[in-house]
Amino acid sequence: MEYNFKDIEARWQKYWQQNNTFKAEDRSTKPKYYVLDMFPYPSGAGLHVGHPLGYIASDIIARYKRHRGFNVLHPMGYDSFGLPAEQYAIQTGQHPALTTKKNIQRYRRQLDKIGFSFDWDREVRTSSPDFYRFTQEIFLRLFNTWFNKKTGKAEPIADLIAAFSFSGTEGVEAAASEDLHFTAEDWNMYSEEAQEKILQNYRLAYRAESTVNWCPALGTVLANDEVKDGLSERGGHPVVQKKMMQWSMRITAYAQQLLDGLEEVDWNESLKETQRNWIGRSEGARVEFSLQGHTEKIEVFTTRPDTIFGASFMVLAPEHPLVDGITVPEYAGAVKKYKEQAARKTERDRMADVKTISGQFTGAYAIHPFTQKSIPVWVGDYVLASYGTGAVMAVPAHDSRDYAFARQFELPVLPVVEGGDVSKEAFEAKEGTVVNSDFLNGLQVGEAIHKAIAQIEEMGLGEGKINYRLRDAVFGRQRYWGEPIPIYYKEGIPMPVKAEHLPLSLPEVDAYLPTEEGEPPLARAAAWEYDPEKGVVAKGEGYPLETTTMPGWAGSSWYYLRYMSPQAGKLVDEEAVRYWQEVDLYVGGSEHATGHLLYSRFWHKFLHDLEIAPTTEPFRKLINQGMILGNSAVVYRVEGKNTFVSYGLRKQYKTTKIHADVALVNSSDELDVEGFKAWRDDLGNAEFILEDGKFKVGREVEKMSKRWYNVVNPDDICAQYGADTLRMYEMFLGPLEQSKPWNTAGISGVHGFLRKLYRLYVQNDSLLVNEEKADKKELKALHTLLKKVTEDMNTFSFNTSISAFMICVNELTELRCSKREILEPLAICLSPFAPHLAEELWHKLGHATGISRVDFPAYNEAHLEEDAFVYPVAFNGKMRFKQELPRNASKESVEKEVMQNEKTKHYLEGKTPKKVIVVPGKIVNIVV
């Protein structure tokens, strides 16, 4: 019997399930290893071959670590709240819970076929009330916490209230939306409502009027990372800026820690860089400029305080609160008009419009703090209200945007750093000698920045300051299919739902759309009010409950902790968490760099402050698997006709491209014409212009998507070649972290390898394995493989491991080696990659128990050694011939042997070499 993967795979998948083979222990004397995949959103389309790529890699590591004696936690679950299920519900009226359940079942079936070693007892689903009650608990903990800058930690809001009633804001250093000042008397006199309003300024989960990304098509707000180029990431709908009362997360409190934490994790550089860019730390100074005839001052933030003497005008954002107050009557009309015009522009317009410079003079003047000269104050939309202070001191000589503005409105340009020619463009380099700057003259830019800040602080004009680009994350979504926010409103004051009433379950609604008044879907629920004694009650019987739900990233920000104790009746079981600590290896796509991976670090640091999470970072090592791209097939239709032309002849016609289903194309790019005709109604009577009797398609590499008909389903591959072939082929395709197109053509090589390997053990239904002693060559073949695989486990270079397997098996086949001494370790080594086949072989070798926890065979360097080294002999660095020499020969004797060789003499042509270089074990180079 040939290698019958169908039987083998079905048998061992059943065996693993029945024996609970991959159950992880929460208490163990073994060392632990936690290897995690980013859990999927169970979409209706099911899995394509790109999805399992990362899961296969993590499964290889998980299985390998088990062989190495680790207690491995390798769980899987579903990120099952989300927009697609909800939109499907809107269209069909089906409850999203139902479609989600169906999709999960399909995912599970597909995953099971590939033979992963997940501990399914630990499965989590973010949309399950058993899970989201704890997501809600974390929300309440965030609500009840403020960030103390002095300790660098989250602390109970009660402590802050105590501090306020004792000494007001004096001595309090808190992360806050606004810098507030009041005394203890003030605080104690405030109404409860006023006090709560102030507390919202400090809570880590808080409500605030903020400018949000509103997507009218989706009817909801979006976080910054969910917006790409002014369009929603899901669906690509336009997004506009809108002011709304919103729940937010004070992630900015942790900006510095999120930045610093990147130093201690083992992630790739580009991902760290993406997060650094997103956090966007910039060092500089806050400086106040007085205004002529006003007591208010304009505050600016600058990273170049050294250029302050070059400040020749100031620009306020159109939304800046001082604009109206300082504008002189004769400019009032023009300023008003300008502000309106700016307000009409969406974020997208502004971005598309970077080159048009617009602005308006206010008629007001500020006073330069050092020269006392008056400088004009303008309004301009290139200054953003949301960053820094919403105002800038313009130094046109050394900032290109200020420069463009100055040129447009003919404002003075004063160079203060040597090295540029400001007649053409701004000189922005952070180097050179400062000039025309009084006490800064002669200093280098770096020194001047420090001195300027020192002087600004001494004169009480401001201070050194660090700004971050990172914004607080909008947390409320006007949607149905998400975690309800456990808050009710008592006389308008947000109050936490009591712990005993969690989970606050999603109510039934009659439709999944917003109400006619524009309220979120939850406002439709018949029972969506709250009584602190009874819990959720019907309309009119309690206080109104919050109607927005949490965003998609809420559940995924802590699910990795839940896997440690998935059945615990509390957030986490302390003992389990103490044992598992953190995720040792996290595998997932880099598209989550500024979303999930940042938010979960934020929550983790918060939970660490509460002493729930033992570590400061959640994911020790992170690997981004590349995307598997689709290899689309395109056919060329002659314009205006229902005639298609083969790829090679397309240039002779005027054609348009049409995607064809890749299932209709064979590996030589030939189209199944009859299948294509039957594929779509309009193609039934299509004509085809062939080349050499065949119709060829063009190929294009694109994202794998239903839309391009280029989706390859792993089920089909499993049916045709088996899961082990699929697993190995996906790894063989190329480096894990690289994106690459799927190409089914190459799969035969890997499949052939597995059959060849099988034939080492079994032929004609009988076991070939014998008990003879292995010889040197056979041991070398095996140990070369063991060494390569062992080393590749650290670098995730599974593609080269598989090459090593092929070399080893080719060699053993050639040697006709079927010795147990070789084949037993070979089966274990294969187990992480092709687990079904490895189990089968292990069983055939006579072992009654499974292979999964058998010790991984160690390689022995002694078996890799050769009796003789083959030294390449080079002349002037060019290789000419090779010479075999004893392994333990000294440098000198190698040199002597080589110099006496006939060929050497031939190449030397009687000349004496200038130099002879012997690199032991590598090369001999003779320089003539």
Add this chain to the structure above:
RNA sequence: GCCCUGGUGGUGGAAUUGGUAGACACGCGGGACUUAAAAUCCCGUGGACAGCAAUGUCCGUGCGGGUUCAAGUCCCGCCUGGGGCACCA
């Protein structure tokens, strides 16, 4: 514009980190077995030139320089694919 990454045969990709470039696989060409096909096995396969031949010589890792006995690998200057940030002061 700034930052991070890559660029190697017809294709996917190797190369012990400065030491025989192109491992392994696909594809292609040739052969064996077979009535035939499938399957399997063997040989060849970067380019150019010379030779009946074994073989030999030269050129070759995006481009141009440099360091070195020796460069895909290190340094300088460009070109180019992918990703991130972006009127962020």
